Amino acid sequence: MIYLDHNATTPLCPQVLEAMAPYLSGHWGNPSSPYRFGSEARAAVEGARGRVAGCLGCKPSEVVFTASGTESDNLAVRGVSRASRLRGNHIVTTAIEHHAVLNTCKALEAEGYRVTCLPASPAGVVEISGLAASLTPETVLVTVMHANNETGVIQPVEEIARMLKGRGIVFHVDAVQTAGKLPCRLAELGADLVSLSGHKLYGPKGAAALYVREGTALCPIITGGAHELGLRAGTENVAGIVGLSTALELAAASSQEEGRRLQGLRDRLESMVREKIPKVKFNGAAVARVPNTSSLSFESVDGESIVLALDLKGICVSTGSACSTGEPEPSHVLLAMGLTAREAQGTVRISLGRDTRADDVDATVEALAEIVERLRSISSA
Amino acid sequence: MTRPSADGGKAGRPAYSGPVIYYNQTVIEHFTRPRHVGELTPGETDGFGLVGDPSCGDQMKLWICVRSGRIAKIAFKSFGCPGAIATSSMLTVLAQGKSIEAAKNITDDDVIEALGGIPERKKHCSLLGVRALKAAITDWESMQVGPGKERP
Numbered sequence: 001m002i003y004l005d006h007n008a009t010t011p012l013c014p015q016v017l018e019a020m021a022p023y024l025s026g027h028w029g030n031p032s033s034p035y036r037f038g039s040e041a042r043a044a045v046e047g048a049r050g051r052v053a054g055c056l057g058c059k060p061s062e063v064v065f066t067a068s069g070t071e072s073d074n075l076a077v078r079g080v081s082r083a084s085r086l087r088g089n090h091i092v093t094t095a096i097e098h099h100a101v102l103n104t105c106k107a108l109e110a111e112g113y114r115v116t117c118l119p120a121s122p123a124g125v126v127e128i129s130g131l132a133a134s135l136t137p138e139t140v141l142v143t144v145m146h147a148n149n150e151t152g153v154i155q156p157v158e159e160i161a162r163m164l165k166g167r168g169i170v171f172h173v174d175a176v177q178t179a180g181k182l183p184c185r186l187a188e189l190g191a192d193l194v195s196l197s198g199h200k201l202y203g204p205k206g207a208a209a210l211y212v213r214e215g216t217a218l219c220p221i222i223t224g225g226a227h228e229l230g231l232r233a234g235t236e237n238v239a240g241i242v243g244l245s246t247a248l249e250l251a252a253a254s255s256q257e258e259g260r261r262l263q264g265l266r267d268r269l270e271s272m273v274r275e276k277i278p279k280v281k282f283n284g285a286a287v288a289r290v291p292n293t294s295s296l297s298f299e300s301v302d303g304e305s306i307v308l309a310l311d312l313k314g315i316c317v318s319t320g321s322a323c324s325t326g327e328p329e330p331s332h333v334l335l336a337m338g339l340t341a342r343e344a345q346g347t348v349r350i351s352l353g354r355d356t357r358a359d360d361v362d363a364t365v366e367a368l369a370e371i372v373e374r375l376r377s378i379s380s381a
Numbered sequence: 382m383t384r385p386s387a388d389g390g391k392a393g394r395p396a397y398s399g400p401v402i403y404y405n406q407t408v409i410e411h412f413t414r415p416r417h418v419g420e421l422t423p424g425e426t427d428g429f430g431l432v433g434d435p436s437c438g439d440q441m442k443l444w445i446c447v448r449s450g451r452i453a454k455i456a457f458k459s460f461g462c463p464g465a466i467a468t469s470s471m472l473t474v475l476a477q478g479k480s481i482e483a484a485k486n487i488t489d490d491d492v493i494e495a496l497g498g499i500p501e502r503k504k505h506c507s508l509l510g511v512r513a514l515k516a517a518i519t520d521w522e523s524m525q526v527g528p529g530k531e532r533p
Contacts, residue, residue, distance in 0.1 A: 302439070304462040308404070308412065330438065342460075345438045378418045380431075380442040381460035 006353030013202040023239035048245035057185030069176040069197030070100035072210040082219035088138035095336035124153035124284035151284035152293025161190025180251025203247030207240030263291035415470035430516030443513035464503035472510030
């Protein structure tokens with residue numbers, strides 16, 4: 001199998017599994033228990049918190065563990081909205097956010113919040129020219145992703161952070177697609193809240209984190225015990241948290257070198273596609289992207305048909321994002337970039353990863369060329 | 382999936398045991414090797430149908446050649462998902478050789494049954510072929526001089 005869908009999920013790194021193993025068997029105590037057996041689990045969780053803080057460039061007390069990137073986004077968006085309800089009810093987001101943010105904003109809209117959605121340029125970058133004008137005294141939250149999951153396009157979050165500085169507006173960045181991929185310390189982007197997820201960076205599923213800058217007003221969305229600084233109740237997923245911290249450390253240590261390698265492979269992929277397949281649109285290719293992602297729109301062909309035909313050859317890629325598969329609607333991200341519904345329907349996302357080698361890329365392009373030609377020969381479009 | 386590095390990882394890969402998907406083998410077979418794909422020549426074409434599914438952007442073109450009140454030849458082209466391609470292919474198999482009256486009675490359920498079922502969320506795709514066939518038959522009928530008469 002050739003797996004080229006690393007923006008959906010990644011394999012668990014063997015070293016991460018090794019670090020997790022003791023907490024799945026011997027050390028199964030509850031971190032909140034008062035006896036020494038519980039303290040061992042507590043030490044593991046707090047050690048992990050320190051490692052994550054070290055990677056992000058923040059204090060351990062600014063790291064909250066959650067169960068998914070989606071939960072981190074929910075805690076950020078709902079948590080800020082609730083905490084600031086008396087101050088205002090306006091949220092600013094973008095047209096290209098992940099559904100974890102977008103649908104959470106929609107849910108808040110139904111509860112009476114006002115939501116402004118910043119548009120995106122044809123290149124896939126959020127247009128921030130209208131941001132300043134959209135801010136009102138009622139604005140409590142701005143939420144913008146660090147890089148888009150479908151195109152890989154990097155968003156101007158540092159510039160937005162500078163624009164928001166000193167205005168008393170909380171800034172959340174969904175960094176699920178950049179954590180461990182871009183060589184930067186995420187707490188230093190200038191945001192107040194940053195989401196990241198373990199399974200996107202060779203860690204386990206079910207473990208994620210939210211960076212919460214000291215002093216940021218946030219309400220928990222899962223209530224119960226006083227876990228996670230009172231921001232996320234529930235017995236900690238000790239093994240998962242240990243796995244997340246180990247995976248983040250490993251990814252951060254190699255992000256520069258691995259990024260260069262992946263960019264080389266991605267460039268190889270795109271230049272081979274350009275050479276072998278006519279009528280292809282390279283979404284987001286004109287601007288800075290995370291190095292592993294390629295979004296390709298094939299004229300007159302349906303993306304799901306390409307995905308199935310590649311699957312039959314043992315190659316895993318995706319249409320749009322993993323979450324969108326199963327929905328007949330074309331990708332909101334691609335539509336926001338001005339693609340037609342039909343162009344969006346003909347789009348395939350290829351996301352490379354740690355295991356990807358040049359011959360995987362070559363085999364994939366060869367298979368793609370053959371499949372696209374066959375599907376075009378039967379296409380009525 | 383995690384490859385040992387010594388041999389480039391080839392030996393460490395699990396054996397590929399076919400796609401884990403929601404389409405059955407018959408559907409996949411019709412997707413991979415669709416029947417009656419192509420176009421009829423203008424001379425052969427007695428009826429033509431073009432239909433689209435606005436909900437997903439799928440589109441289908443279908444040509445029929447009618448001889449002695451039967452569908453003597455049928456051809457289609459389809460822009461769409463695997464479900465759309467497979468159901469279109471199966472529809473042409475069901476319609477080929479049938480009398481116009483029998484062809485008119487083909488339903489999307491007949492197509493789905495012949496394929497051994499398709500995923501629930503894909504059922505709307507199967508309507509495309511049936512609608513295209515009906516459109517082609519209507520086109521043919523509109524060109525008839527009188528009821529039951531074929532063009533010379």
